[in-house]
Amino acid sequence: DQSIYVKRSISETIETLFLAFALVVVVIFLFLRNLRATIIPGLAIPVSIIGAFGAMFILGYSVNTFTLLALILAIGLVVDDAIIVLENAYRHQEELGEDPTSAAMKGTSEIGFAVIATTISLVAVFAPLAFLTGTTGRLFNEFGVALAGSVVISGFVALTLTPMLCARILRVPKSHGRVYKALEAGLDWMATTYAATLGWAVHRRWVIIGGAFGSLVLAVVTFKALKSEFIPAEDRGFFMAATTGPQGATVQYTDTYQKQVEQVLAGIPEINSYFSVVGMGGDVSGGFVFVNMKDWRDRAKSTQEVIGGIMPGLFGIPGVMAFAFAPSPIGGFGSPVQFVVQHPDFDSLTAVMPAFLGRAMQINGLVNVQSNLKVNKPELTVRYDRDRAEDLGVSVSDVGSTLETMLGGRRVSTFTRDNKLYDVMVQMDPADRATPSDMSSLYVRGRGGELINLAAVTTVDEGVGPQRLFHFNRVPSFTITANLMPGFTLGEALDSLNAAAATMLPRGGSTALSGESREFAESGSALYVAFLLALLVVYMVLAAQFESLIHPFTVLMAVPLAVTGALVTLFITGSTLNLYSQIGMILLIGLASKNSILLVEYANQLRERGLGLVEATLEAGRVRLRPILMTAFATIFGALPIALGLSAGSESRQPLGYVIVGGMFVSTFLTLYLVPVVYVLFETLREKMGARRVASEPASAGIA
Numbered sequence: 001d002q003s004i005y006v007k008r009s010i011s012e013t014i015e016t017l018f019l020a021f022a023l024v025v026v027v028i029f030l031f032l033r034n035l036r037a038t039i040i041p042g043l044a045i046p047v048s049i050i051g052a053f054g055a056m057f058i059l060g061y062s063v064n065t066f067t068l069l070a071l072i073l074a075i076g077l078v079v080d081d082a083i084i085v086l087e088n089a090y091r092h093q094e095e096l097g098e099d100p101t102s103a104a105m106k107g108t109s110e111i112g113f114a115v116i117a118t119t120i121s122l123v124a125v126f127a128p129l130a131f132l133t134g135t136t137g138r139l140f141n142e143f144g145v146a147l148a149g150s151v152v153i154s155g156f157v158a159l160t161l162t163p164m165l166c167a168r169i170l171r172v173p174k175s176h177g178r179v180y181k182a183l184e185a186g187l188d189w190m191a192t193t194y195a196a197t198l199g200w201a202v203h204r205r206w207v208i209i210g211g212a213f214g215s216l217v218l219a220v221v222t223f224k225a226l227k228s229e230f231i232p233a234e235d236r237g238f239f240m241a242a243t244t245g246p247q248g249a250t251v252q253y254t255d256t257y258q259k260q261v262e263q264v265l266a267g268i269p270e271i272n273s274y275f276s277v278v279g280m281g282g283d284v285s286g287g288f289v290f291v292n293m294k295d296w297r298d299r300a301k302s303t304q305e306v307i308g309g310i311m312p313g314l315f316g317i318p319g320v321m322a323f324a325f326a327p328s329p330i331g332g333f334g335s336p337v338q339f340v341v342q343h344p345d346f347d348s349l350t351a352v353m354p355a356f357l358g359r360a361m362q363i364n365g366l367v368n369v370q371s372n373l374k375v376n377k378p379e380l381t382v383r384y385d386r387d388r389a390e391d392l393g394v395s396v397s398d399v400g401s402t403l404e405t406m407l408g409g410r411r412v413s414t415f416t417r418d419n420k421l422y423d424v425m426v427q428m429d430p431a432d433r434a435t436p437s438d439m440s441s442l443y444v445r446g447r448g449g450e451l452i453n454l455a456a457v458t459t460v461d462e463g464v465g466p467q468r469l470f471h472f473n474r475v476p477s478f479t480i481t482a483n484l485m486p487g488f489t490l491g492e493a494l495d496s497l498n499a500a501a502a503t504m505l506p507r508g509g510s511t512a513l514s515g516e517s518r519e520f521a522e523s524g525s526a527l528y529v530a531f532l533l534a535l536l537v538v539y540m541v542l543a544a545q546f547e548s549l550i551h552p553f554t555v556l557m558a559v560p561l562a563v564t565g566a567l568v569t570l571f572i573t574g575s576t577l578n579l580y581s582q583i584g585m586i587l588l589i590g591l592a593s594k595n596s597i598l599l600v601e602y603a604n605q606l607r608e609r610g611l612g613l614v615e616a617t618l619e620a621g622r623v624r625l626r627p628i629l630m631t632a633f634a635t636i637f638g639a640l641p642i643a644l645g646l647s648a649g650s651e652s653r654q655p656l657g658y659v660i661v662g663g664m665f666v667s668t669f670l671t672l673y674l675v676p677v678v679y680v681l682f683e684t685l686r687e688k689m690g691a692r693r694v695a696s697e698p699a700s701a702g703i704a
Contacts (some may be wrong), residue, residue, distance in 0.1 A: 008296065008473070009650075013068040016641040016650075020075045023637040028083065031187075031630045033180045034173070037090060041082035041167045044157045046076035051153035052146050061142045069642070069653060070146035073587070076638020077122070081115045081158030081596060087627040089166040093122050104167035112159060115602045117545045119155030121597065122590035123148045123536045128530035129586065141582060153291055155394050182332070187626065195622045199665065200615055201673045208677040211491040212561070215670070225666040226570055228491030228577040230336070233326055234653040235302045241265065241289040241314065241324040242368065249285035251685040254278050257320040258287045264313040265291060270299040270306050276605040291324075302651070306317055308486040311367075323367040325483045328516055335481040336490055337366065338515035341505065346507050349476050350375050350466065358498045359479050361469065365488025372470060373478035379465040380436055382458050389457040393447025399458065404443050407433050436460050479514060489576055489703045490520050502544035527582040542593075551604075551611075551684050555596040557678050562592035562667035569662025575655045584659030591635060591660065592667045596675045598624045602681060613683050617676045627670070633670040636661050 001471055024045070029038040049071055061067060090110045092103035131137075201208050225413035241261055245254050257279050265274055272294045279285040293303055301309075307324045310405055314322040328336060341356060343349040353373055360368045381405065394519060405412060409427035414424070432438055446452040472475050494517060501511045513521050535556065542552035563585060570581060599620050606616035642650070643657025 052150035074150035078154035125590035218291035288334035565666025566663035
């Protein structure tokens with residue numbers, strides 16, 4: 001009953017939603033240490049989430065694991081804008097001594113551009129996701145809309161509800177307790193230390209730039225070391241065991257070995273029940289066992305661990321091929337590996353098939369390796385002697401029609417009886433067409449009308465041929481299908497098969513993918529394109545907002561650092577590059593750029609007020625340190641429940657949490673140094689180029 005898994009997954013995902021809410025509120029409170037101040041951004045969460053539900057209702061979306069996953073991530077994002085506005089209003093009250101209303105108005109107007117920029121840039125990231133097609137599009141269209149909708153509403157809340165609440169209820173206490181003072185001293189020390197180290201970094205720019213290039217090299221090395229797959233396996237509380245016997249096996253033969261499979265399963269304490277089927281699909285040489293696991297809370301091992309544990313016992317059963325596998329996370333019971341080999345010449349295709357199938361069987365990690373091309377069907381090949389037939393006056397059409405009529409049967413007329421229409425078939429009696437030698441009793445008319453025995457103009461060869469002829473994209477083909485051992489990824493399997501095809505296929509041969517393998521390849525390429533498009537869209541949005549082509553590049557310098565942190569986190573946790581982790585990489589574009597926007601935008605404000613380049617950069621870093629840390633840790637702790645995998649079947653979604661947690665953690669601390677350094681570097685170059693341009697203008701005028 002798959003509804004059990006669906007209900008448990010949604011129920012526990014909702015629990016994870018509330019846990020993420022609690023973690024984010026705790027993070028806000030630890031930074032602000034003020035209950036009133038904590039309430040203000042905390043209210044942005046339910047308002048934004050409820051608003052997202054409204055958008056989903058209007059668009060006809062449902063509440064499912066993907067929309068709930070988006071809302072879990074949204075909890076850490078929707079408070080960011082409110083935190084930025086709140087912290088700035090609080091700073092105006094505490095440091096500048098302004099009254100609550102003035103602090104709220106001036107603080108919001110000062111930070112309003114950054115709020116709009118971060119909101120639009122984050123929403124822009126989801127634009128390419130809306131154009132994804134296939135399984136990837138079906139899975140993440142609703143995810144992107146739910147997350148983007150909540151972020152848009154949060155930006156509106158940050159510029160309307162949050163300033164009003166700051167003016168009405170936000171007050172700076174005149175005295176504080178010991179805990180507050182201790183935490184405040186720690187934050188002040190952190191800000192002072194950061195300002196000092198940032199000053200060192202700004203004056204030693206190439207050291208920081210070199211470190212950034214080093215992180216890129218680390219990202220490339222880690223990327224190549226990671227395994228890849230379509231979607232990680234999920235613990236759905238259910239798996240299957242299949243048995244395949246030799247061709248022609250009887251029901252009794254298959255049932256005998258099927259019971260041995262049941263004996264292996266009976267000794268596993270995590271299994272709740274199972275039922276066995278022999279001859280499923282009409283083929284009595286095979287069978288299936290459908291296995292239901294105990295409740296997730298009543299067992300210590302996952303479904304994949306149980307499958308890995310029983311594999312040796314299943315492989316040890318003689319007489320049949322037995323293996324266990326979990327159904328695909330995207331539905332269906334097809335094999336994940338579906339590798340198509342094509343060649344325009346069918347004889348060349350059938351010649352290479354046995355060797356290629358044998359090579360595939362030798363790949364460690366593949367089980368139940370099969371080919372859909374079965375060259376084992378008995379057939380008779382009739383060869384026509386044209387010279388002899390021409391001498392006797394026998395045409396090939398007469399030979400063909402005679403064989404068709406006498407052996408295959410032909411409808412020559414119809415008749416009606418009792419208002420029913422019947423066909424009149426001409427065909428030899430079954431007893432007269434049972435063996436190849438019976439063809440010697442067939443005659444055709446020759447020149448002059450004499451009867452000519454078919455044996456005089458034809459020869460019959462006995463052999464075997466394919467049961468069915470397969471084509472892929474109108475080219476003759478066969479498909480290698482296989483299941484995966486636990487720990488062996490789809491990417492590794494396809495790489496091994498491609499390597500084998502490169503050395504074994506004859507000239508003119510080609511390969512293709514089908515089923516889940518094709519989805520894996522297409523989704524990977526589509527998501528890489530979506531990543532580049534998201535970068536381009538965010539760059540254009542920032543260029544329009546900053547009215548500069550340089551500042552957006554400075555802002556996006558945080559993205560490579562975030563990707564490096566994400567890849568290293570995936571490597572440390574033993575995860576893979578898959579659909580979820582790739583979506584997380586796209587999200588990092590918007591998440592990582594938010595911190596950079598705060599730094600660059602405030603540095604620009606300070607320069608407009610007359611501060612020098614380095615002085616404005618250092619002051620922007622000092623002032624924006626606390627909101628950057630608050631928003632970053634809110635995002636990290638909002639995604640932490642996803643990384644921990646607390647709900648049923650959440651194993652597949654954990655890589656998304658790993659990417660966001662690791663990417664945000666690394667990029668936050670490295671961005672605090674790299675972005676100011678790049679900002680100073682580019683502004684210095686821009687000023688020098690402007691000075692040269694100004695100096696060249698009078699010289700040109702003098703010559704004129």
